[in-house]
Amino acid sequence: MYIPKHTAVADKSEIFDIIESNSFAILITNSQTNLKATHLPMLLDRNEGELGTLIGHIAAANDQLTNFENEALAIFSGAHKYISSSWYETDQSVPTWNYVTAHAYGLIDIKDDFEDKFEIVSRLVEYYEAEDSRYKVSSLDKNFLNGLLKGITAFSMKITRLEGKKKLSQNHSVERQRLVTEKLDNFCDDNAKEISAMMKKNITDKNGG
Known part of the structure; x- marks a missing residue:
């Protein structure tokens, strides 16, 4: 994707956080x-x-x-918001859209046997279920589970390239950025x-705390 230098997220851990x-x-x-x-x-x-x-x-x-x-692309869209030029100190400007996103490229490896599908589904369910949830994939009736797993194809995608972008009005003055956060x-x-929180952090970091 198009990533101007001032919007690039270079730190791998920060891109992982977005994902x-x-x-x-x-x-x-x-x-x-x-x-x-x-x-x-x-x-x-x-x-x-590595990635x-x-x-x-x-x-x-x-x-x-x-x-x-073929090579696959996974897009992870984070927070986004319309930014009106009416919020600026002058009307001689144009509106924009601030947003956060991460792109991950890689090759897909199909995991189509029962054990791999069971493991991947179990990991997804465990990750998204609430901590106090009693639901377990392993507790499902075996015949019911077999039928469910036959209806899906599981996969892994080893990431070969990562891109991260945070477009947060960094190309505008700090004063204008503050006006935007106020709105x-x-x-x-x-x-x-x-x-707003990410823009405020940028302002703080730029001004040394």
Whole structure:
């Protein structure tokens, strides 16, 4: 993706944080004739491979499987918010959109035997269930579980390239950034709160605390 230097996230751990905080991804693959995309949760293993590994599963009937032999792109979209130019100190400007995102590229390895599918589904469920949840995949009736697992294809994706971007009005003056955060703080939605908090951190870091 297009990443101006002032918006780039260079730290691998910071990109991992974006992925883990926004793990409902868009998985995009291509062939010589078309692109295919699926919306799905993807779980990051930070310690498997130099740049980490993602795991997930899709429906066995999903024809995107025919594109899995090529490089894949997983997009993780974080907080985002419209920024009105009416918030600035002058009307001689244009509005924009602030946002956070991470892109992970890699090759997909299909995991289609029972044990691999069971492990991947179990890890996903364990990660997303609440700590006090009593639900366990292992407690499901075996025949019921077999039927469920036959309907999916699990996979891992070893990450070969990572990109992170935080577009937070860094190309504007600190004074204008402060004006934007003041307006964002008037909103009640989580996107506004997250963008405002990240912008304030940038301002603090830029001014040495």
